[in-house]
Amino acid sequence: MKSVKGNLLIAQSGGPTSVINASAYGAIKEFLSLGSGHKVYAGVYGIQGILEKRIIDIDTLNKNTIETLKYMPSSAFGSCRYKLKDYDENEEEYEKIINIFKKFNITYFLYIGGNDSMDTANKLSIYMNKIGYDANIIGVPKTIDNDLVETDHCPGFGSAAKYVTNIGIEIWSDINAYKKESIMIMEVMGRDAGWIAASTGILKSVIPDINQLIYLPEISFDKDKFLIDVEKAIKKNNKLLIVVSEGIKDENGEYINANKNEIDSFGHKQLGGAGRHLQNLIKENITKNVKLIELGVTQRCAIHCASKTDIEESEIVGRDSVKYVLAGYSGYMTALERSSNDKYNCVTKLVKLQDVCKRVKNVPLNWINEQKNSVKDAMIDYIQPLILGEINPFNENGLVKYTDINFFR
Amino acid sequence: MKSVKGNLLIAQSGGPTSVINASAYGAIKEFLSLGSGHKVYAGVYGIQGILEKRIIDIDTLNKNTIETLKYMPSSAFGSCRYKLKDYDENEEEYEKIINIFKKFNITYFLYIGGNDSMDTANKLSIYMNKIGYDANIIGVPKTIDNDLVETDHCPGFGSAAKYVTNIGIEIWSDINAYKKESIMIMEVMGRDAGWIAASTGILKSVIPDINQLIYLPEISFDKDKFLIDVEKAIKKNNKLLIVVSEGIKDENGEYINANKNEIDSFGHKQLGGAGRHLQNLIKENITKNVKLIELGVTQRCAIHCASKTDIEESEIVGRDSVKYVLAGYSGYMTALERSSNDKYNCVTKLVKLQDVCKRVKNVPLNWINEQKNSVKDAMIDYIQPLILGEINPFNENGLVKYTDINFFR
Structure with a gap:
């Protein structure tokens, strides 16, 4: 030195x-x-x-x-x-x-x-x-x-992922309390890349029969395919956890349900609303039994x-x-x-x-499953050590x- | 026996x-x-x-x-x-x-x-x-x-209060990251009684100069007084944490911003929207720098x-x-x-x-401060042992x- x-x-x-x-x-x-x-x-x-x-x-x-x-x-x-x-x-x-x-x-x-x-x-x-x-x-x-x-x-990522994955396990337990159909949408941060949402793929390593769908900004959001995914999923099990990145975009690269008039001082579009949009889609097309939780800033400050x-x-x-x-x-x-x-x-x-x-480093496309609604084991192997x-x-x-x-x- | x-x-x-x-x-x-x-x-x-x-x-x-x-x-x-x-x-x-x-x-x-x-x-x-x-x-x-x-x-209450109060401390730290004005509304559960919201009164025991307002269902919500409270508070400190029970009601006993058409199978009105309503009030009348977090079901399942x-x-x-x-x-x-x-x-x-x-057991009125926007020490003494x-x-x-x-x- x-x-x-x-x-x-x-x-x-x-x-x-x-x-x-x-x-x-x-x-x-x-x-x-x-x-x-x-x-x-x-x-x-x-x-x-x-x-x-x-x-x-x-x-x-x-x-x-x-x-x-x-x-x-x-x-x-x-x-x-x-x-x-x-x-x-x-x-x-x-x-x-x-x-x-x-x-x-x-x-x-x-x-x-x-x-x-x-x-x-x-x-x-x-x-x-x-x-x-x-x-x-x-x-x-x-x-x-x-x-x-x-x-x-x-x-910073490991702690956010640890909080979100643990909340995910707890919410899965919670939505299983009742007999009736229960869909929970959990919106997590991730403006350009879906790492936080993808991290919840680890839930299936502890809950092998979890009924979960994950939507990432890496994949263009397709409304029709989404509704088919949800219908198929709730036929299998009437409890369903949907994890979505705030930054999902349509085929034209436009944020889903973004409020296009609000930008932050870096010039970024202010997000919010992806989860709400998915909730509305399900309510209008499939069932009213769908709730939304937006984890918001807790993801970046939950030192506990x-x-x-x-x-x-x-x-x-x-x-x-x-x-x-x-x-x-x-x-x-x-x-x-x-x-x-x-x-x-x-x-x-x-x-x-x-x-x-x-x-921007995205979630590798070959870590995303073929149906584009979950992640493969490579993602789980990647995340596991980071939340320890x-x-x-x-x-x-x-x-x-x-x-x-x-x-x- | x-x-x-x-x-x-x-x-x-x-x-x-x-x-x-x-x-x-x-x-x-x-x-x-x-x-x-x-x-x-x-x-x-x-x-x-x-x-x-x-x-x-x-x-x-x-x-x-x-x-x-x-x-x-x-x-x-x-x-x-x-x-x-x-x-x-x-x-x-x-x-x-x-x-x-x-x-x-x-x-x-x-x-x-x-x-x-x-x-x-x-x-x-x-x-x-x-x-x-x-x-x-x-x-x-x-x-x-x-x-x-x-x-x-x-x-069940002690664990919900422990989660909410800790998230409250973390969010207070988070909104203090930036120099600019930052108001955060945290909506918590409490259909008929404001105990969970009131529990966050304990924040001032660890953050003596916290700028915090608390709104409970025990007190009829008065829009004009609320806006005066907020204006006064952000003059003192441009960081502000507002905690609100989902069940706040107006002087006629109607839920604030409740969706009156949806009821659960007990016949209760489905709440949601009190925090959003407060956010809109602030946006329309005071400042755009106001965010909302609705803690939702995490309050009842955060075993971590x-x-x-x-x-x-x-x-x-x-x-x-x-x-x-x-x-x-x-x-x-x-x-x-x-x-x-x-x-x-x-x-x-x-x-x-x-x-x-x-x-219904409500928060005692003599545990609520004179301005009806926070709680007195009696509430803090009550909650402290329950979150230990x-x-x-x-x-x-x-x-x-x-x-x-x-x-x-």
């Missing part, structure tokens, strides 16, 4: 997860463990806050408070949905960032986030290189959607049902990102590489940010440990 | 909970531990299944399977929403039941359920008494809504976040119900009596079924233990 040339800046971006703070924790602990005399700073509210000089010095935080980061949901240092424009469109922003880096003697920057955040990290890295400013930038992956390419999986594997990997990704950035790498993302499923082991590796950003292990997040009052998020800002 | 004169029948009714099977478990284990040579039967799908002679002999179940009952959500023996009519309206049904009792030599009957189920148990008990049939009937309370009178609280206290009490209520029914009591419900909050202890006592059925303790419901595969519900039917 080269000698430490300056201070480290970390920041968080995009949607929170249960474990994004575990990566920040890993990075902070790793850097401070070196005793280089240099500082760790955190940008408050991601790149947007950095542009507003909202920088805090980790040394000013209580040490016990830092320890709580490892098991704390949400983005402790604050997040944003803010994309840097290309530098030839708005060089002023880049200059602002350079000035802040200079002011705080920042020579290392870790940006923790998803696809759009990797794009920002990539642009910054290219700009720094172009103008010859000596700072190394590494992207740290985070997304419950699991849709970053060049990595086996993304920190987090995957221990996910938390530990998130911390390692944070720690290794510090090692990589100090070793002089820049313009990379710290990815996860799985050795095998049988004896699961994951290590980190570097992949180029330019190969990651603006691309539990933490004990509870205090003696029966509630999950809570740290005031303002302590970090 | 008198000598055991015949067999025990147990059955489950109404909405499932995470712990209704723990009561069945307690009853079965207690009766069999006596070694009387008499049998335990279970009615499949409650009184409706009993009328169809769907009776299973617990001896035919695998012993390990019985052990899984203690930590199994949903109604293992099947539930129903079926109310017995008065016997002068439909004596035939009562005669059917008597014939089944005779056929299986049933002299003890425990009916596990909520308000409507206590009514059924009461009617049966009165009828048996009238015709001089020697069977003792006891109601075993169960409802996440916590709205049975004459008992300190109801088995069950209260250990609740599970243990549910088992005790089942065990003590056997003791009471064998001692010759009939026409009673086994209630819970709390000694004190400081050193929480709960024991069972008997209360008359006729004093329980057709009544955790179980480990997970298998080594990272998923909650699952028993095929068909094993019990």
